[in-house]
Amino acid sequence: MNYERTTLPNGLRLLTTRMPGVRSASIAFMFSVGSRYESTPIAGISHFIEHMLFKGSLHYPTARLISEAIEGVGGFFNGSTGKELTTYTARVPSEYLPVVMKVLADMVRHPLFDPKEIEKERSVIIEELSSTQDDPQEWASLLSDEVMWPELPLGRDDAGSIKTVTHIQRQQMLDYLDTYYRPNALVISVAGNIDTEQVIQLAQDLFADWEPRGLPGWTKCMPPRDVPPVRMIKKATEQTNLCLSTLGVASTSPDYYTLLLINALLGDGMSSRLFQTIREERGLAYDIGTYFNTYYETGNLVVSAGVDPSHTQEAISAIVAELVELCDVAVPVDELERIKAYVRGGIMLGLEGTQQVASWFGSQECLHNSIKDVDEVIARVDAVTVQDIQRVARACFAPEWRRLAIIGPDDVHRAEYFAKLLTGV
Numbered sequence: 001m002n003y004e005r006t007t008l009p010n011g012l013r014l015l016t017t018r019m020p021g022v023r024s025a026s027i028a029f030m031f032s033v034g035s036r037y038e039s040t041p042i043a044g045i046s047h048f049i050e051h052m053l054f055k056g057s058l059h060y061p062t063a064r065l066i067s068e069a070i071e072g073v074g075g076f077f078n079g080s081t082g083k084e085l086t087t088y089t090a091r092v093p094s095e096y097l098p099v100v101m102k103v104l105a106d107m108v109r110h111p112l113f114d115p116k117e118i119e120k121e122r123s124v125i126i127e128e129l130s131s132t133q134d135d136p137q138e139w140a141s142l143l144s145d146e147v148m149w150p151e152l153p154l155g156r157d158d159a160g161s162i163k164t165v166t167h168i169q170r171q172q173m174l175d176y177l178d179t180y181y182r183p184n185a186l187v188i189s190v191a192g193n194i195d196t197e198q199v200i201q202l203a204q205d206l207f208a209d210w211e212p213r214g215l216p217g218w219t220k221c222m223p224p225r226d227v228p229p230v231r232m233i234k235k236a237t238e239q240t241n242l243c244l245s246t247l248g249v250a251s252t253s254p255d256y257y258t259l260l261l262i263n264a265l266l267g268d269g270m271s272s273r274l275f276q277t278i279r280e281e282r283g284l285a286y287d288i289g290t291y292f293n294t295y296y297e298t299g300n301l302v303v304s305a306g307v308d309p310s311h312t313q314e315a316i317s318a319i320v321a322e323l324v325e326l327c328d329v330a331v332p333v334d335e336l337e338r339i340k341a342y343v344r345g346g347i348m349l350g351l352e353g354t355q356q357v358a359s360w361f362g363s364q365e366c367l368h369n370s371i372k373d374v375d376e377v378i379a380r381v382d383a384v385t386v387q388d389i390q391r392v393a394r395a396c397f398a399p400e401w402r403r404l405a406i407i408g409p410d411d412v413h414r415a416e417y418f419a420k421l422l423t424g425v
Contacts, residue, residue, distance in 0.1 A: 001019075001349070001357065001373065001374060002017070002018070002019075003346065003361055004016045004196060005014050005365070005371075006203070007156060007277075008183065008185040008204060008207060008227045009317050010210055010211065010212045011182075011183050011184025011212045012186050012203070012207050012210070013186070013188070013220065014187075014190070014199070014200060014203045015187065015188070015189040015190065015360060015361045015371075016191075016194060017189075017190070017191040017192075017358070018192075018193070018194060019025070019191055019192050019193060019357065020240050021193075022094075022192055023093060023094060023193055024091055024092065024093055024192050024354050025092060025097040025190060025193060025194050025354060026089065026090070026091040026092075026192055026355040026357070026358040027089065027090050027091075027095075027097065027100060027104065027189070027190045028087055028088070028089045028187075028355075028358045028359055028361045028362045029087065029108060029187075029188055029190045030086070030087050030188075030189065030365075031087075031181060031185050032084070032085065032180075032184055032185045032186075032215070032366055032367070033046060033084075033085075033086055033180040033181075034083045034084045034085050034158070035047065035081065035082070035083050035157075035160075035337050036083045036084060037153075037180065037216070037218055038153065038156055038160075040164075042164060042168055042172055042176070043102075043153075043156050043162075043164040044125070044157075044158075044159050044164050044165045044168065045168055045172060045173060046081050046086055046176075046180075047081040047125070047158055048121070048122075048165065048168055048173060049177055049297040050079045050080070050086055050088075050162070050369065051079075051125060052111060052121060052173065053079065053088070053107045053108060053304075054066060055111075055112070055113075055114065055117040055121060056114055056117060057106040057110045058106055058108045058112070058259070059104060060107070061112060061271060062102060063117075064348055066103060066107065067212070069099065069103045070092065070100055072125070072383075073092060073099055073100070074093050075092030075093070075096065075237060076091050076092075076393065077089065077104075077186035078092040078149045079395075081158050081159075082158060083153075083154060083158065083294060083295060084218075085363065087359075087362075087363075088104055088107065089358070089359070091354060094192050094193040097194060097199070097404065097414075098198070099208065101190075101202055101221065102202075102344055105207065107211065108181060109207075113174060115170060116120045116305070118173075119127070120190060121151070122166070122168075124164050124241060124407065125159060125160075126165055126189065126191045129160070129162050130162070132157070136237050136239070137241045137306060139233070139241070139407050140241040140242060140405050140406065141181070141243055142157050142330060143231050143233065143403075143405035143407065144243035144302055144403065144404075145293075145300075146231060147227075147231040147245070147405050148403050149221055149223055149405070150224065151368045153219065154295060154298070156219040170229045179215075179216065180216075182210070183207055183211075184212040184213070185188070185215050186207075187357040188203060189359035189365070189367040191355075191357040191358040191361070192358075193318060200305060204378075215412060217237070218296065220297050220298075221295070221298060222297065222298055223247065223375070223401070223403075225301070225400055228415075229402060229403050229404060229419050229422055230403070230405075230418050230419045231404070231405050231415075232410065232412040232414070232415050232418075233406070233407045233412070234408075234410070234411070234412050235408060235409070237409060239306040239307060240306070240307050240308070240309045240312045240409065240410055241306050241406070241407045241408055242304075242306075242312070242315070242404065242407075242408075242409075243302050243303065243305075243405045243406065244303040244316065244319050244320070244402065244403070244404050244422075245300045245301065245302040245402075245403045245404075246252060246302075246323065246396050246397050246402055246403070247299075247301075247336060247395070247398075248292050248293060248294060248301045249294060249298075249299050249392070250296060250298055250299060251294035251299070251367065251368070252296070252368060255392050256294060257380045257381050258384050258389060258391075259299075259301065259385075259396070260292075260343060260381065261339055261343060261388040262301070262389060262393060262396075263292045263301060263345050263390070264339050264346075265289050265331065265336075266287045266290045266303070267337045268290060268291075268320065268342075271338075271342075271387055272289075272290075273287070273322055274288050274290065274303065274322055276317055276382060277322060282314075284307055284311045284315045285305045285307045286306060286320060287304075287305065288303070288304070288367060289303075289304055289305075290303050291304065296367075309410060310409055311367055312408075313417075313421065314408070316418060316421045317421055320421065320422060323393070323397040323424075324424050326335055326393040327390065327393045327394045330389075336389065340381055340382060347374060348374065353375060375378045385394075399422065399423045399424060403422075404422055
């Protein structure tokens with residue numbers, strides 16, 4: 001899949017990918033800023049700003065006018081805030097791409113931050129934060145980050161806390177926006193049935209007069225070793241919701257593709273080891289799987305499960321046993337080849353839509369200033385060996401890196417006991 005990179009004099013990077021066989025176009029505005037860039041007193045400000053950009057801009061002064069401008073031509077749009085990126089996306093019939101691009105440009109360059117809208121949205125975000133506690137599995141996932149990165153930016157909820165969101169002021173948002181929303185922090189990725197020259201010209205018209213500025217960096221957040229490995233919150237739920245996390249790797253690490261395969265091997269899909277062992281063979285959980293997070297310098301792998309409270313101990317021990325086996329016993333070659341085929345298929349099937357392609361190219365460029373095409377990624381997946389799997393598992397799954405977050409009816413006084421289970425002894 002071919003793309004073109006155009007860099008404006010002010011540092012803005014534009015990626016265009018022509019997909020002539022489709023009738024839509026997708027666009028992603030990606031800024032190199034997220035929750036890890038925030039100081040503790042303003043935690044959640046990136047997310048707050050993302051919400052506010054949809055509430056009115058110079059030429060579209062209300063949220064309704066913004067939504068009508070995009071939805072009125074058959075488009076869809078959204079925003080998201082992560083640890084390292086803030087993204088604004090839209091998908092639209094290809095002939096209306098210029099309309100949507102102008103709307104997004106006005107939103108990110110000329111937002112109004114109307115004081116009344118700020119207070120309305122503050123209430124919405126506080127409600128969003130409160131609702132997390134109504135979803136124990138989501139809450140457990142957030143708690144697992146806290147226990148892996150205690151008191152560090154990577155351990156915080158991207159949306160901040162009720163306390164910080166309550167106190168964030170309009171001027172703080174304007175200052176933060178002025179600091180981080182700069183053309184040299186922005187990647188625009190466009191994919192679909194597009195006229196490349198038209199998109200380039202439009203980007204120049206909309207952004208050429210935007211001045212660049214030096215951008216602050218981020219603070220390293222390596223997981224600390226000597227910290228309590230278990231965090232528990234008692235809640236009257238039918239299930240115990242747990243997340244057992246371990247060390248991961250950085251997004252630029254040569255071992256990224258090995259961890260990608262380990263994740264699939266352990267808990268991605270119904271043929272994975274944990275699904276087969278924990279659910280199918282032992283009936284300890286209805287829902288179990290794995291996911292992993294990778295950041296500039298670190299990461300983690302998380303086993304997420306919902307179990308009957310009477311099976312909490314057994315489930316934790318069974319999960320730890322699977323991690324230990326991956327360290328001690330070489331993966332059979334035929335199993336590794338099957339997992340490689342599964343991962344290759346996921347990559348290729350995940351790039352059939354314009355939105356996925358725009359995000360694929362844009363996120364790589366924004367985070368790493370370079371792009372690996374699909375063939376290169378697949379080649380790296382295929383190059384992973386049995387020895388690589390065992391080596392990375394031993395490094396990442398060592399007992400000192402195992403952490404546990406539990407939300408459910410279990411007594412919090414059992415934390416010390418659960419900590420012993422994590423050691424596998």
